[in-house]
Amino acid sequence: MDKVDILLIDDQPAKLLSYEVILGELGENLVKANSPHEALGLLLKLENVAVVLIDVVMPQIDGFQLAAMIREHPRFQKLAIIFVSAVQIAETDHLRGYEIGAVDYVTVPVVPEVLRAKVRVFIELYRKTRELEAMNEELEKRVAERTAELEAQTEQLRRSEERRSIALSAGDMGSWEVDIASGHVEWDDGPYRIFGVDRATFEPTVERIEAMIHPEDREKNAVATIVAAGDSRFQVEFRVIRPSGEVRWCYGAGVITRDSDGIAVRMNGVTVDITERKRAEERQLVLAREVDHRAKNMLAVVLSVLRLTKARSTAEFVSTVEGRIHALAATHNLLSATRWQGANLSQIVDEELAPYRTDHRQRIESGGPPAMLLPATAQAVALAVHELATNAAKYGALSTENGHLRLVWKIDDQALVIDWIETGGPPAVEPKSLGFGLSIVRSSIEAQFRGGVFYDWRPEGLHCRLSIPRAQIVGPAPAQKPLVEGPRETPSHRPRSLAGRRLLMVEDEVLVGMMAKRILEDLGATVIGPYGGLADGLAAARSERFDGALLDFNLAGELADPLADLLIARGIPFVFITGYQRDSIDRRYANVPVLAKPLEAETLERVLASLLEPRSHLARRG
Structure with a gap:
C-alpha cells in the first residue's frame, strides 16, 4: 500500500525535528506544521493522513482548540489525534482531550519506542480501515452491478411476460398448470376471461372447472380421462358454460409431467377460445346448404321451364x-x-x-x-x-x-x-x-x-x-334474362290417381308452383294455391278444406315450421318440397316425406298416393 501521511504540529522547530527523527524509522511521509493555521491548510491538501501529533501548549490556539476545529470537518471526524505535552496536565485536561476526540497522550520527554509503537498502531488501523473501505466499495460495486443485471433480467422477463400475456389475450388464449395430486390449478388472466369468471371470487380447482364444462363434453375431457390415456401430450375440444349461461367453444393443448414411477404429477398447457371459429364453420355449413338449396331451386325452375314451354x-x-x-x-x-x-x-x-x-x-x-x-x-x-x-x-x-x-x-x-x-x-x-x-x-x-x-x-x-x-327494394344490383312465350299444353291422358283430392300448395317459386299444380291437376287433384308466402299459407290452412299439403321448406327466407306444426297438430298429411338436404330439416319432421327439387312427376304422384291412401275421401278442414 502507498505511504501514509503523519502530520506533526508544534510551534517549536526543535521538537518537530525530534519527532521527525523518532518517526523516520516508520518509513511514512512526515509532514510538519509550525502553527495551527498552517496545519489546517495542510490537512485540507493532504489525501492520506493517518495520524496527527499536536502539541497541547501553543500560542493563540492551543492543541485542544485545534483538535476541536479538526473534528468539525467531516473528513477528519475519525482521524487519529495524539496530544504531546511538555507540562503536567490535570485529569480534567485528559478528559477534555478525549471528549474532543484524542486517541492518546504522550508526555515529554518522549520515549522514542513508545511514540513509534503508538503511531504504528494507528497507521496499521488506518490501513486496515482503508482496505475495508476499498473492499466495501468493491463489494458495493459488485452488488450494484449484480442488482442492475438482475433488474435488467427482471425487466426483460416482465416485458416477455407482458408480450406473452398480450399475445395470449389477443388470441383469446390462457395458460394454466394443474397439480394432479391436490387438484389445485394455477391460471393466468386468460382462463378467467374465457370461462367468464372473476379472479377475486373464483378459485380454480379441477372440480370447479370440470363442473363448468358442457355435460356432453365433460367425461371425455376430464383430467382423469386425459391422464388415463397415457400420452404425454394431449389436444381436446370442449364447450364451457359461463355463469351467465353463454356457451363458448374451447381448444385445449397440454403436456403431462410424470415422476420416475410414471405417475402423472402435473399438467401444463393453454386454452384457446375458438367460439368464433366454430361459428364461422357453422356459417360456412349453412352457406354450403344454402348454395345447395339455391342450385336445386334453379334446377327446379329450369325443369319447370322445360315442362311448361310449348311450341x-x-x-x-x-x-x-x-x-x-x-x-x-x-x-x-x-x-x-x-x-x-x-x-x-x-x-x-x-x-x-x-x-x-x-x-x-x-x-x-x-x-x-x-x-x-x-x-x-x-x-x-x-x-x-x-x-x-x-x-x-x-x-x-x-x-x-x-x-x-x-x-x-x-x-x-x-x-x-x-x-x-x-x-x-x-x-x-x-x-x-x-x-x-x-x-x-x-x-x-x-x-x-x-x-x-x-x-x-x-x-x-x-x-x-x-x-x-x-x-x-334494397338498393342497386344485377339481373337475369326472362323467358319466352309458348302455346298452352293440353292435359295429358294419364291415370287420375289423385281424383277427388284437395291439396294445399305453398311454394314461393312461381314456375315450380305452376309446374307442380299442372302435374297434380293432370292426376285429378284440386290444388289450393300455390301460395308464395308463409302468412298466406297459414291463412289458407286455417280457412280452406283439403286432404293433404305440399310445403316448400324455405318460403322467401322464412322456414315453413309454423305451417308444418299446424298441419301435424290437425293430423293432416303433407310433404316437403325443397332444395335442402334431409339433415337440414328439424328432427321433429323426421317422418315427413321430403321431395327434392327439381320435382319428378312420377315420384310426386307415388309419394302423394301413398301418403293419402289410408285416409278418408271426406274433405278435411285445414
Missing part, C-alpha cells in the same frame, strides 16, 4: 327454351356478383333489352332511379321484362321498323312502378287468354310479391304497368 315445332321449342334458360343464367350471374344480396334494376333491363338494341338502338328508351331488388324479385322482374320483350318482338313494337319502346320506372312511398310502353307498332289487341309468357309476368308479380300487373291493349301498342311493393 308448334322442335325448332320453336328449342329457341323458346334457350331464350328462357339464357335469361335465368344472366340473372344468376348478376346475383352471384353480389353474393345473392340483390340485383340492380338498370342492369336487369340492360341485359334483357341488349339483343333488341342491336337493331333498334334509337327506338328503345329505358331509365329510372337506382333500385336494388331482392334476389327472388330480381328473377321475377327479369323474367317479366324478357317475356314482354319477346312478345313485342313477335307481335308488338319491336316487330316493325317504326315501332318504339319506352321502359321507365319510378319509386314512390309504396311501390316500385315500372311502365312498359309500346308505340308505332301493330295495334294491340287484347287476347282471349294470356299466353304462358305473359302469364308468367302476372303470376310472378301478383302471386309472389302481392304486386300489380295491368295490361292496357291500346291501338298504338301495349302499355303494361308493373307495381312491386317497396319492401322488395
Whole structure:
C-alpha cells in the first residue's frame, strides 16, 4: 500500500525535528506544521493522513482548540489525534482531550519506542480501515452491478411476460398448470376471461372447472380421462358454460409431467377460445346448404321451364327454351356478383333489352332511379321484362321498323312502378287468354310479391304497368334474362290417381308452383294455391278444406315450421318440397316425406298416393 501521511504540529522547530527523527524509522511521509493555521491548510491538501501529533501548549490556539476545529470537518471526524505535552496536565485536561476526540497522550520527554509503537498502531488501523473501505466499495460495486443485471433480467422477463400475456389475450388464449395430486390449478388472466369468471371470487380447482364444462363434453375431457390415456401430450375440444349461461367453444393443448414411477404429477398447457371459429364453420355449413338449396331451386325452375314451354315445332321449342334458360343464367350471374344480396334494376333491363338494341338502338328508351331488388324479385322482374320483350318482338313494337319502346320506372312511398310502353307498332289487341309468357309476368308479380300487373291493349301498342311493393327494394344490383312465350299444353291422358283430392300448395317459386299444380291437376287433384308466402299459407290452412299439403321448406327466407306444426297438430298429411338436404330439416319432421327439387312427376304422384291412401275421401278442414 502507498505511504501514509503523519502530520506533526508544534510551534517549536526543535521538537518537530525530534519527532521527525523518532518517526523516520516508520518509513511514512512526515509532514510538519509550525502553527495551527498552517496545519489546517495542510490537512485540507493532504489525501492520506493517518495520524496527527499536536502539541497541547501553543500560542493563540492551543492543541485542544485545534483538535476541536479538526473534528468539525467531516473528513477528519475519525482521524487519529495524539496530544504531546511538555507540562503536567490535570485529569480534567485528559478528559477534555478525549471528549474532543484524542486517541492518546504522550508526555515529554518522549520515549522514542513508545511514540513509534503508538503511531504504528494507528497507521496499521488506518490501513486496515482503508482496505475495508476499498473492499466495501468493491463489494458495493459488485452488488450494484449484480442488482442492475438482475433488474435488467427482471425487466426483460416482465416485458416477455407482458408480450406473452398480450399475445395470449389477443388470441383469446390462457395458460394454466394443474397439480394432479391436490387438484389445485394455477391460471393466468386468460382462463378467467374465457370461462367468464372473476379472479377475486373464483378459485380454480379441477372440480370447479370440470363442473363448468358442457355435460356432453365433460367425461371425455376430464383430467382423469386425459391422464388415463397415457400420452404425454394431449389436444381436446370442449364447450364451457359461463355463469351467465353463454356457451363458448374451447381448444385445449397440454403436456403431462410424470415422476420416475410414471405417475402423472402435473399438467401444463393453454386454452384457446375458438367460439368464433366454430361459428364461422357453422356459417360456412349453412352457406354450403344454402348454395345447395339455391342450385336445386334453379334446377327446379329450369325443369319447370322445360315442362311448361310449348311450341308448334322442335325448332320453336328449342329457341323458346334457350331464350328462357339464357335469361335465368344472366340473372344468376348478376346475383352471384353480389353474393345473392340483390340485383340492380338498370342492369336487369340492360341485359334483357341488349339483343333488341342491336337493331333498334334509337327506338328503345329505358331509365329510372337506382333500385336494388331482392334476389327472388330480381328473377321475377327479369323474367317479366324478357317475356314482354319477346312478345313485342313477335307481335308488338319491336316487330316493325317504326315501332318504339319506352321502359321507365319510378319509386314512390309504396311501390316500385315500372311502365312498359309500346308505340308505332301493330295495334294491340287484347287476347282471349294470356299466353304462358305473359302469364308468367302476372303470376310472378301478383302471386309472389302481392304486386300489380295491368295490361292496357291500346291501338298504338301495349302499355303494361308493373307495381312491386317497396319492401322488395334494397338498393342497386344485377339481373337475369326472362323467358319466352309458348302455346298452352293440353292435359295429358294419364291415370287420375289423385281424383277427388284437395291439396294445399305453398311454394314461393312461381314456375315450380305452376309446374307442380299442372302435374297434380293432370292426376285429378284440386290444388289450393300455390301460395308464395308463409302468412298466406297459414291463412289458407286455417280457412280452406283439403286432404293433404305440399310445403316448400324455405318460403322467401322464412322456414315453413309454423305451417308444418299446424298441419301435424290437425293430423293432416303433407310433404316437403325443397332444395335442402334431409339433415337440414328439424328432427321433429323426421317422418315427413321430403321431395327434392327439381320435382319428378312420377315420384310426386307415388309419394302423394301413398301418403293419402289410408285416409278418408271426406274433405278435411285445414
